[in-house]
Amino acid sequence: MAGAPRNTRQKQAVYDALTCLDHPTATQVYDYVHAEYPTLSRGTVFRVLGGFAAGGQVRKVTLADSDARYDPTLAPHGHGRCRVCGKVFDVFLPDFDSIARDAVCGGFRIDGCEVEFTGVCDMCSQKTMRENANEE
Amino acid sequence: MAGAPRNTRQKQAVYDALTCLDHPTATQVYDYVHAEYPTLSRGTVFRVLGGFAAGGQVRKVTLADSDARYDPTLAPHGHGRCRVCGKVFDVFLPDFDSIARDAVCGGFRIDGCEVEFTGVCDMCSQKTMRENANEE
């Protein structure tokens, strides 16, 4: 049988990066931790993140038009992504679980649900309005 | 300004593949069309699929733990993915649009919503039940 995972400086650094950064990709995590630990390698970052995801300590989030992101927030929630600047937001749905309940369909036993909203964030839509005003 | 897209044998073959295959990845489309047109290249498949997606003729669907898939069904719907066999199902939600309405949050202007359910499909859960029965 497999032994217990061990606590290492590298795992701690990767986890810390997840809480400091905002829905980072593996590469963004690597850049962050590599600045502090120059020998911490890409392979380790991917392995550690994969281990966290498999162990349920973090959620691996796959959104359209971007690499996999890692999210330390475990409470059920969806994500919004700004089509303009790419920023990712947590979206806490008022009645998340009912979405799955309503969608049950013949024989498919649902045990998870990911929701992604695309749109334009506040900052980007204001910037667009300003630019349109200048053109007229 | 850009001229109108042209109709080519290659585009037709790629679109046909989308309707024959079931939520295929670009590589699955390539394998399919390449069998009939041995010179049709990977680059063309990716370019054609990207063009279809940009033009709104097909939906590019990004699910967890798999490459991008392409879906010719344009009516709003979500997707279910079997964790065991990987099969992808269309899931027509009873009140899809209300999900987005309920989730509006400060300043983020939602214009699209993707929903992915994970679970176990009918065939795989029956197989599991059979295997458990044999062990006892």
Place this chain on the structure above:
DNA sequence: CTATCTGCAAATAATTTGCATGTAC
């Protein structure tokens, strides 16, 4: 004709993996 499209091959870029060494416990 000519702008768009395609084939091909090379370039990117994310992620995975093998293996020898390091280290948590």
Place this chain on the structure above:
DNA sequence: GTACATGCAAATTATTTGCAGATAG
């Protein structure tokens, strides 16, 4: 001391791109 973890580099794989020649309209 031993099993798990890391560093490094090479391998894999999806996707993109540059460019010269083909072709739709």
